[in-house]
Amino acid sequence: MIAGVYQPGNSCFHRATPGLKLAALAIYAVALSVVEQIVLLMGLSALVLVAWQIAGLTWAQLSANLKLLIWILLALFGFQLFVAGFWRAFDTILTLAALVVAAALVSHTTRTDDMLDTLTAAFSPFARFGVKPEDAAFVLVFTVRLVPFVSIVGREAIDARRARGAGRNPVPALVPMVIRLMRETDALSEALVARGFGRT
Amino acid sequence: MTITFDHVAVRFGDLDVLRNVSLSLAEGRVGVIGNNGSGKSTFARLINGLVLPTSGRVTVEDLDTRTHGQEIRKRVGFVFQNPDAQIVMPTVAEDAAFGPRAHGFSGDEANARADAALALFNLAHLKHRAAFTLSGGEKQSLALAGVLALDPAWVVFDEPTTMLDRNRAKAAMTVIAGLSQRVIVVTHHVELLAGFERVIVLSNGGVVCDDTPERAIAYYVETLT
Numbered sequence: 001m002i003a004g005v006y007q008p009g010n011s012c013f014h015r016a017t018p019g020l021k022l023a024a025l026a027i028y029a030v031a032l033s034v035v036e037q038i039v040l041l042m043g044l045s046a047l048v049l050v051a052w053q054i055a056g057l058t059w060a061q062l063s064a065n066l067k068l069l070i071w072i073l074l075a076l077f078g079f080q081l082f083v084a085g086f087w088r089a090f091d092t093i094l095t096l097a098a099l100v101v102a103a104a105l106v107s108h109t110t111r112t113d114d115m116l117d118t119l120t121a122a123f124s125p126f127a128r129f130g131v132k133p134e135d136a137a138f139v140l141v142f143t144v145r146l147v148p149f150v151s152i153v154g155r156e157a158i159d160a161r162r163a164r165g166a167g168r169n170p171v172p173a174l175v176p177m178v179i180r181l182m183r184e185t186d187a188l189s190e191a192l193v194a195r196g197f198g199r200t
Numbered sequence: 201m202t203i204t205f206d207h208v209a210v211r212f213g214d215l216d217v218l219r220n221v222s223l224s225l226a227e228g229r230v231g232v233i234g235n236n237g238s239g240k241s242t243f244a245r246l247i248n249g250l251v252l253p254t255s256g257r258v259t260v261e262d263l264d265t266r267t268h269g270q271e272i273r274k275r276v277g278f279v280f281q282n283p284d285a286q287i288v289m290p291t292v293a294e295d296a297a298f299g300p301r302a303h304g305f306s307g308d309e310a311n312a313r314a315d316a317a318l319a320l321f322n323l324a325h326l327k328h329r330a331a332f333t334l335s336g337g338e339k340q341s342l343a344l345a346g347v348l349a350l351d352p353a354w355v356v357f358d359e360p361t362t363m364l365d366r367n368r369a370k371a372a373m374t375v376i377a378g379l380s381q382r383v384i385v386v387t388h389h390v391e392l393l394a395g396f397e398r399v400i401v402l403s404n405g406g407v408v409c410d411d412t413p414e415r416a417i418a419y420y421v422e423t424l425t
């Protein structure tokens with residue numbers, strides 16, 4: 001149901017190789033960021049919804065993915081609205097939301113094992129520069145794990161402020177959120193090492 | 201099969217957390233107690249090289265944590281206080297396979313080990329669940345399953361029961377008592393260490409008592425609480 005979890009299925013997205021899906025995701029991300037006109041951006045965003053439908057995923061799954069990011073999107077929207085105006089703010093969150101949905105589409109239709117194998121192969125040419133291909137692959141997959149994590153921390157930071165009488169405005173909660181994220185990321189990276197990742 | 205601390209000191213900035221600790225651990229069940237800030241977590245993290253000594257050395261089966269961290273972490277599993285920090289992969293099955301994969305087992309072998317460890321904790325039916333949707337107790341079990349999937353010789357627990365209610369703490373200690381591995385438990389719930397072979401009391405940067413649970417706990421309760 002939630003970010004990063006494989007949903008068994010037999011759509012063309014499920015059957016496509018992870019490498020192809022990652023390349024498409026990269027092209028899509030570039031397209032989203034270079035498009036200037038808001039209408040084109042909306043068209044591109046709609047495209048990912050069509051793909052979602054084709055992959056046989058549900059709208060409940062879509063909203064579950066977006067819910068994870070809702071506070072971050074709101075905070076960004078508020079911030080951009082303040083410094084750059086409505087259209088810029090709209091552009092930012094639409095781009096981000098479309099990207100998140102596209103990434104979720106890839107992870108919902110790809111087994112982690114297959115993703116790891118593909119990424120490991122993709123990184124192997126860099127081995128001679130001292131990159132460990134397996135580790136680099138893990139780092140990328142691990143990033144997916146951070147999405148719900150960031151979202152939980154964000155929600156808690158806002159709740160903590162509300163519990164102490166502040167309003168729902170997410171912007172002031174960003175500072176405690178970032179501080180806690182840094183602390184928790186420390187704990188996560190320690191756990192990664194303890195479980196055998198990286199460092200010798 | 202021994203863990204040895206040889207004149208170990210740990211300093212963070214100008215804080216002496218441990219000073220000149222020398223001991224060796226060969227028992228099957230060892231407890232480490234002490235007040236908050238007495239260096240228990242630092243002691244635990246020294247064993248698998250998450251913290252390196254400022255001076256002196258720590259060895260596990262004659263391997264130095266300074267030079268053989270990775271091999272040592274395969275032999276010494278570590279269970280953190282907060283399972284949320286320990287669970288690193290999206291789904292239950294993937295998380296249980298993470299340790300074996302990170303230590304270089306093939307995908308099939310890693311998955312087989314993960315399945316076996318999940319079955320041990322009755323988590324097999326949750327294999328495909330998103331790990332962060334598990335209940336607190338299930339997360340704790342998953343954290344331990346992920347460690348046991350590597351079949352370590354030792355398991356170090358840092359405050360395994362601090363975040364649990366009384367019943368869950370008891371259940372956790374029953375699981376720990378049943379492990380075939382050697383176990384080192386850091387805690388300030390002294391009552392959980394009855395039945396252990398040896399209990400070490402830390403205070404002021406050093407080992408102030410190293411004895412049977414009865415005597416070490418009595419010492420701790422009388423002089424430090």
Ligand SMILES: Nc1ncnc2c1ncn2[C@@H]1O[C@H](COP(=O)(O)OP(=O)(O)O)[C@@H](O)[C@H]1O
Binds near residue numbers: 212234240243
């Ligand atoms: N990475 C670190 N950097 C600085 N100080 C630390 C670090 N880790 C622990 N400390 C300090 O060392 C002391 C002992 O910490 P710790 O080993 O966590 O004790 P315990 O687990 O018994 O509460 C504490 O005062 C703590 O603040």
Ligand SMILES: [Mg+2]
Binds near residue numbers: 240241242358359
């Ligand atoms: Mg501690």
